[in-house]
Amino acid sequence: MWRERQIDNPVIALAAVEAEEALRAAALQEAARHGSAQPKSVLGKVLGAHAGLRSQARELGTIAARIVTEVNALSPAEVAAQAPAPKPRKATGSGHSGLSPLDSDGPVVLRFAPGPSGPLHLGHSRAVALNHAFRGIHNGKLILRLEDTNPMVVDPAAYDLITLDMEWLGAKPDEIVVQSDRLEIYYDDARELLSRDAAYVCHCDAEKWRELKRHSTACPCRDDKSASHLAAFEALFSGGDGIVVVKTDLESNNPALRDFVALRVVETPHPRQGDAWRLWPTYNFAVAVDDYRLGVTHVLRGKDHLNNTLCQQWVYRHLDWEEPQFIHYGLVSIPDALLKTTAICEGIASGDYIGWDDPQLATLVALRRRGYQPQAIMDYWVTAGVKESDITLSWQNLEAANRVLVEPEAKRLFWVPEPVELILDASQPLEKHAPFHPDRAEMGERRETVKPGATIVLPAADVAQLTEGDLLRLKNLCNCRLRDGRLKHAGDDPVKGVPIVQWCAAGAPLQLLRPNGSQTDGIVEPAAAEMEGEVVQFERVGFVRLERSQALFLHR
Structure with a gap:
């Protein structure tokens, strides 16, 4: 270990000293806040603040265990005297840290364009955050465009859910556009493409058309005159069958960039439009039209859209439109999350x-x-x-x-998981005085009178560590000794080195739900009854949000 061996390299020796100082400071702060320190928690705080020490995690773990043992042996007065004052905690603020302004010589118009198949998830929030930040940098405009041109995957509730999600994120859009309300616009631009001989209506078998495309071969319909294509297009509204295809480069090395479908017939009723329409634009065509018609100047999206960008640029070239700036960022992986x-x-x-x-x-x-x-x-x-x-x-x-x-606003509470009942023997009532927050006296305290003979519940894991005659401290209440399966009052003043456990007397059942689906039954102290909907900290467990008779685990 660093402490026990001689280190000749002065740089490494300095790092060792600083690591021990950081571990001791973290242990003292944790003991001052919670009554005792835990090795894993202390080590985690130090490694989180000093990433360069992570390669020494195993060795530091041994040192942390020793330091925590030493700190837990101190009296509360000694801990208070030695613990560093907590640093003020500041929220980061929703600024634009690290983002450079976009290349622009005029007004900036951005868009966030999800499909309304459900509410937004964490992955969606990346695009929301970046577009919102650039709107702020440039004092620009942010459009929410709901891309609902595939009737088979639309959830009617999602229109409002997505809007509410954006507002919760603090990114209320300046304008909301729904693609299914704009079909006539797509039809007009499709007619223009057909009149320019930049698109065609195809009646071929779908698999035959795809096979020809794979072999860079033109569909027989491709070279018909534009007038016939325009007539075929109008027929699609009254029961005809076929697809509208944008002409690109059939010789492209990338098959995805060869002729692509712009509109197709979908007979499924639309959740918003009913059966008023049967000809629906595809993603690439509708997006290209909307980005131009809505005046979008910058398109921010993942690099998985690179092929889509190249397809959409064909629409811009065919119609002599000025393109927006396309910015493609890297893909993101979100572990342990179902997003589909x-x-x-x-x-x-x-x-x-x-x-x-x-x-x-x-x-x-x-x-x-x-x-x-x-x-x-x-x-x-x-x-x-x-x-x-x-x-x-x-x-x-x-x-x-x-x-x-x-953390600055979360009140502290005792929650006893898998509670074990014990009777408290005392000669007189005992008073609990526990602060709602260790650093904010103005938040008040939890007070509770515990009468002699009261039933006390302790965590099963703590009880399993006790043996007959052991001395323990009920946090913020008193010392007790385990005798014949009962807790015998053994004084009120803290005793150095005695394990400190949380407890409940007049509590209420409350189940903890974790993100992995596991559930733990427990008892929460009475003060929780006044905190419905609040984020609180269960001491030695983590932050949770209270919701009726359950607590939703947030994080440590």
């Missing part, structure tokens, strides 16, 4: 999830229900920026950002 809307819908239908806000999901409505703050999410993505390299979301970093926001 169809899979979530199947899970809801089967009963695996209670709805879009199930705590197991990473939809924004689920994260909001658990207690995530929108600022933490927005700031995370703005910090990640628009780099072309792929990234993986760090739940640890997102939780750290959220912790900065909720």
Whole structure:
């Protein structure tokens, strides 16, 4: 270990000393706040603040265990005297950290364009955050465009859910556009393409058309005169069959960039438009038309859209339109998160999830229900920026950002998991005085009178560590000794080195739900009854949001 061995390299020796100082400071602060320190928690705080030490995690773990033992042996007065004063915690603010202004010599118009198949999830919030940030930098305009031109995947509730999600994120759009309300615009631009001989109506068998395309061969319909294509197009509205295809380069090395479908017949009634229309634009055609017609100047999206961009540029060239600037950022991987809307819908239908806000999901409505703050999410993505390299979301970093926001306001509570009942023997009533927040006296305290003979519940894990005659401290109440399966009052003043446990007397049942689907039964202290809907901290457990007779786990 660093402490026991001689280190000749002065740089490494300095790092060792600083690591021990950081571990001791973290242990003292934790003991001052919670009555005792835990090695894993102390080590996690230090490694989170000093990433360069992570390569020494195993060695530092041994040192942390020793330091925590030493700190827990101190009296509360000694801990208070030695603990460093906590640093002020500041929220990061929803600024534009790390983002350079867009290349622009005029007004900036951006768009966020999801399909209304369900509410937004954490992945969607990246595009919201970046577009919102650039709107702020340029004092520009942000359009919410709901892309609902595939009637078979539209969820009618999603129109409002998406709008509410954006407002919760603090990114209220300046304008809301629904593509299915704009079909006549797409039809007019399709007619223009057909008149310019830049598109054609195809009546070939779908598989035959795709096979010809794979072999860079023109469809027999491709070279018909534009007038016949215009007539065929109008026939599609009255029961005819076929597709409208935009002409590109059939010799392209990339088959995805050869002629692409612009409009197709869909007989399925639309949840918003009913059966008023049967000819529906495809994604690439509708997007190209809308970005131009709505005056979008900058398109921000993942690099998985590169082929889509190249297709859409054909529409711009055919119609002599000025293109927006296309900015493609790297893909993001979000571990331990189900994001696929169809899979979530199947899970809801089967009963695996209670709805879009199930705590197991990473939809924004689920994260909001658990207690995530929108600022933490927005700031995370703005910090990640628009780099072309792929990234993986760090739940640890997102939780750290959220912790900065909720910790100053979260009241502390005792919650006893898997409670074990014991009788407290005392000669007189005892008084609990526990602060709602260790750093904010103005928030008040939890007071409770515990009468002799009261039933006390302790965590099963703590009880399993006790043996006959052991001395323990009921946090913020008194010392007790275990005798014949009962707790015997053994004084009120804290005793150095005695294990401190949380407890409940007149509590209420409350189940903890975790994002992995696990559930733990427990008892929460009476003060929780006045905190419905609040984010609180269960001491030695983590932050949770209270919701009726359950608590939704947020994070440590």
